[in-house]
Amino acid sequence: MNYKQELAEILFVALEQEIQVSELEMLIEKPKSQTHGDLAFPCFTLAKKKRKSPNIIAQELSEKIQSPTFEKVEVVGAYLNIFLNKQLVSKEIVTEISKIKENYGAQNLGKGANVTIDMSSPNIAKPFSMGHLRSTVIGNALAHIVEKCGYQPIKINHIGDWGTQFGKLITAYKLWGNPEIVKQNPIKELLTLYVKFHEEAEADPALVEQGRSWFKRLEDGDEEALELWKWFRDESLKEFSRIYDLMNVEFDSFAGEAFYNDKMDRVVQLLEEKQLLVESKQAQVVELTSEELPPCLIKKSDGATLYATRDLAAAIYRKENYDFDLSLYVVGNEQSLHFKQLMAVLKKMGYEWAEKMVHIPFGMMLKDGKKMSTRKGKVVLLEEVLNESIALARHSIEGKNPSLVSKDEVAKQVGVGAVMFHDLKNFRMNDIEFSLEEMLRFEGETGPYVQYTFARACSILRKANWQDDRIPQSFDTNWEKEWKVVSMLLEFPNAINRAFENFDPSQVAKYIIDLSQAFNKFYGEVKILEENTEQQARLALVFAVTVVLKEGLRLLGMEAPEEM
Ligand code: ARG
DSSP, rough: HHHHHHHHHHHHTTTOOSSSEEEEEEHOOSSSSSSSSEEEEETTHHHHHHHHHHHHHHHHHHHHBBBEEEEEEEETTEEEEEEOOHHHHHHHHHHHHHHGGGGTTTTOOTTTTTEEEEEEOTTSOOOOOOOHHHHHHHOOOOOHHHHHHTTTEEEEEOOOOOOOOHHHHHHHHHHOHOOOOOHHHHHHHHHHHHHHHHHHHHTTTHHHHHHHHHHHHHHOOOOHHHHHHHHHHHHHHHHHHHHHHHHHTTOOOOOOGGGGGHHHHHHHHHHHHOOEEEEEEEEEEOOOOOOOOOOOEEEESOOBBBBHHHHHHHHHHHHHHHHEEEEEEEEEGGHHHHHHHHHHHHHHOOGGGGGGEEEEEEOOOOEEEEEEEOSTOOOOHHHHHHHHHHHHHHHHHHHHHOOOOOHHHHHHHHHHHHHHHHSSSSOOSOOOOHHHHHHHHHSSSSSSHHHHHHHHHHHHHHTOOOTOOOOOOOOOSSOOOHHHHHHHHHHHHHHHHHHHHOOOOOOHHHHHHHHHHHHHHHHHHOTTTTTTHHHHHHHHHHHHHHHHHHHHHHHTOOOOOOOO
């Protein structure tokens, strides 16, 4: 049931079928205030086509909108303000959600086509940074959103597991490392070794040479070097997977940078065949002057390949293996240039599908207004952050609901959800200030607030002994107090659409905040459990709210505890 479309179809006929339904549908707005109706239609753009003043068009159209769905049409200048029939629409929407439940809002824009999502992608032997957290959370939400729109998401963790830094790390380990200590606390210890290498190398340039030679051995497949590298990689992945488990994030592929080692010769060869490679300062580059970009570095003077070379191989590999319709890269804003170069090179190579690649950048996580850095010992360990959040959530649940049975489980859902929601509620390009205290508030625009609203709605349904398969019957009055909630339910598919079109999960986050606020207001004003002719219909409305809140949270990667 799509009232915008229904209105557009009426307007189509009223306008002598001169303007496409889809075009009319796009012109329909949602008035800011409900006193101006539920839908608005501006007539300005029609004036030229119709050779009439927009105000006259509005007047004429208003007389032609006759349908039980549209109860009242007001003309305000060149605008039509249209009021939905509350009783009819309430009944329709609540009934539909009762029937199709979590499928409400689903669309088939993608027709099953693949969307690859490059997300999370931390670097091994280094702590999981806040930037990687953002990429994980945003990428995961986008995966759910594209799936809801009928695409098949493929989540790829492009692990940073190759590069000259591993030569340095092996050198440091050989000189100062202790296997037992590394086993106990791999990432912390490997980072310490890496930092020590840089400190010592300042006084002893021979170390740099050693690092280089270990990396050379690694690239040449030396057994000892490979074994150490593999060990560092395994230990790091073990640690990362604890974080992914906490956040309930899964991947379809962990093909990282090293995976492309044997796939780069082909890329270099293709570039040579297409005569795109030129020598510059002994290195091999692709010139991007006509694209107004700096040259893309493909091979260093010593023959070593680079991050960009691996990304070229990865893009081609993904096209060949997943035949993607869209290829998303959820990577921080600071890598914008890299992705511009990547796409430009692929276009030059003649790959039209490069148009289907989208870099989805995001801003920084700040602490007291400054970038949260993982460098120089100032490490913020993400696992610690998540565990602290869970502990704080546990503490407030203890205070609010001491008799709750599954406190640990709920604390995890609330604590982790709070961190995720805080990340997702603002447009991703905005920098965000990291504050556990702020994230975990139960009021305001937070994850716990939405989860708490959901739990509250569930508790009403429990008290009323509501059965999920019940389909409401009586919708007798015109539901003034309920209307804001109903009209928010109508908005869910639009919020999903906006989130998809802009690759912007905050559209869903803001939506569930608004729905929660509308519901809580209704809850405060109406005695839902009171036995009267409206009770069943109201309970059905409460049920519809729980369905949509839970689905909205799921799209963001969050859980919806029924009690908290
Ligand atoms: N490992 C990289 C980093 O931490 C991010 C990789 C992003 N994905 C890619 N295909 N380049 O900066």
